[in-house]
Amino acid sequence: MSDLHGQGGRAGAAPLAPGIETVGPDAPQFQVAAAHPRGMERRVALLFIVGLLGFAGFGAAYWQNSTNYFLGLSLGVGFLGLGAGMVAWGKYLMPRGPFSESRHPLGPSVEEKEKFVEDFASRGKVALQRRGFLVKLLSLASAVFGIVAAFPLLRSLGPLPKKLFYTTAWRRGSYLTTAYGRRVHVDDIDVGGVLTVFPGDDIGGALSQTLLIRVGQPGENVVTEPSRANWGPDGYLAFSKVCTHAGCPVGLYQRLTQQLLCPCHQSLFDIGPGRPAVPVFGPAPRPLPQLPLRVDSRGYLRARAGYDEPVGPGFWERGGTT
Amino acid sequence: MIDAVYGWLDDRLNISGSGRKLVNKIFPDHWSFMLGEIALYSFVILLATGVFLSLYFIPSSKQIVYTGSYVPLRGLHVSEAYASTIALSFNVRAGLLMRQMHHWSANIFLGAIVVHMCRVFFTSGFRRPRELNWIIGVNLLILAIFNGFLGYSLPDDLISGTGIRISFSILESIPFVGSYLATFLFGGQFPGSAIIPRFFIIHVLILPAIIAGLLGAHLALIVRNKHTQFRGRGATEKNVVGAPLWPTFFAKTNGFLFLVAAVTAILGAAVQINPIWLYGPYVPYHVSYAVQPDWYMGWLDGALRIMPSWEIHLPGHMVPNAFFPAILLPGVTFTLLMAWPFVEQRITGDRLEHHLLERPRDRPHHTALGAATLSFYFVLFGASATDVLANYLSVSLNFVLWFFRIAIFVVPLVIYPMTLKICRELQHTPGGGKTKRHNIVLRSPEGGYSTVVSQARPGDEPPVLEPVPLDGPELVGAMATGADRRSSGPLGAAATGQGGGVAGASRARGVFRIPRSYR
Structure with a gap:
């Protein structure tokens, strides 16, 4: 002792054989x-x-x-x-052990299993089979409940997508307006300059945000592709700022290379004459939609029309290859 | 008093019956079993700090003009969510600490879950009968990732707002239902006005409740199946060897809770995390450089970056680019993870119960597969920093992107045979990684090499004790005597006097009569 x-009590402790109760x-x-x-x-x-x-x-x-x-x-x-x-x-400062406990079989014994199956299955069978009609009616009622419950649970959360994904606030004649509410005049930006613009009735709009870039001199009509002959008056081009990849603002304009870079996933778009914002690098799959511009009689920049395709990333119903 | 309460409850609940089993439950001892505990305790810390934050945070995207105490932001239009996060950081005592602890804890939570999952995978702890618990664990990981992302999004700052924008685009990309899901969740086209309050209630109530429930099931299954254990120290398939829940494991594990809390508190004190006042409020047309999510979303962000610019066009429909890296990849990842125990049973034909863990080297192909898979996600994680890497290393973005696009295939292919080789070498190294004794490499006259373990020196190996079946009274007696020489309480005296604790324990007057050394 x-x-x-x-x-x-560590000295002289011989390992004890397991299972010996004299410990x-x-x-x-x-x-x-x-x-x-x-x-x-x-x-x-x-x-x-x-x-x-x-x-x-x-x-x-x-x-x-x-x-x-x-x-x-x-x-x-x-x-x-x-x-x-x-x-x-x-x-x-507590007994160092090791101590052990034994494991027991996890599954049921044959007898346990049989008894449970008997109680559950045979009892249920009798109960249900006798009232087959009630079972069917109950299932029907439950199914109808499930369906109607889904409506308020899901449908009330938000509107159906319908046209939300196809249209922006840009329409024919919209003034190009800065985030501070000022209409953009043709003399406002130097060559190489960029400005984020919105239609006057949706300033700060997440979908209608548009990047106005001046790539050419006054009087120069910039044609990105033949079908857009008069979309770039006085050296101005306007593209949707919503990336066609994951919707981030394509915020970085590299003046020397005339490219737009998306800071989120590094998609790169070519801008300029003959370069309609086609992605040349990174994951973006489609060009940025271009906003057709005109300069009105007082020298303000305005939209010739809204965007002719949905802006931003793709979605199932979008279709088409543009 | 305690005796009275105990007796009252026992008469009604029979605590003694189930309680004895519980206090005698054996927990095997191994450092790697603490990884899951880190996750559990991080969740506790998340709940505690999260409740504090919820008292001050205003889940509203209503735009207000900031007039608070942080001067650089005054006059800016910010959401109430953003303003209240700034206020709780600067104007509520210990608010910043609670917020930083909460954020650090979320990162630790996810990290612990992932490392714990790796431990279970590499030691083959998911085999029968624990397949169900593996699946629950994978679901906990998924929910934790979701909830981390939601919480990170709530302050409505510029970086997290960009993350929400990306998540809208990802939802939108799901075939058939994407646009519906997106408008339903956001209450309209992006940005909507519902998203902050909705994210809030999902973040603080719905997901934590599900996580807590699954966590309970996860722990209950550990009790039901009993813990796995490594070989050695008399461990077999038929027993569990370790320390009893009460008091040894209880002391250690609760101490560990405080240690996890200590690390979290020190990080929250000394290492700034998510300083949203520097990022600025979310403005849909603003964007920042180095837009990286929290680490556990990095693999998805990396996948978004290195995905080639492909889309599938069908007549009138399309499958957008983001679908492949952001929906398909995680979908396949988590499905394979959950299916793995069954896939492995198929491959090996081994459907027996296993309670002994394997050392990773002993299942080289399994380990190699795990390592290769893990390396795949490491590469994706690295790819989430393409812009930062290009900047830091002064190489072109183009080069960095193509490096990752190639590495994602090459690295796993290199890691697999490398791991296989290391495992097989280790198998042939006697006692490698097991004892602290040196391995001596010998060269034979023919030029071959072999390894032997050096001679044991005194004190090299402590005597290996056989595990003894746990018996309460003996433990009590021993603790009262061996543990403390000053012991002179009734139990201790009885135990020493009679050479056995059984009599001592039964002599104690109340059930909760505690030896003096314990008071």
């Missing part, structure tokens, strides 16, 4: 793992004191409305002391 009071409290498995329990106890106590001081510090920091730094560090030290102390207590 004396080594119980010694160094955790008593003096067996090494029941001793603590620490060689010097008193010393470990002091260390755990120290950790708890550190934790206590940490929490007290948090209280003080909170009271003094201190910075995030002191609040978080004091709280962290509190948790650290408490946690480390508890782990050390469990690891070194």
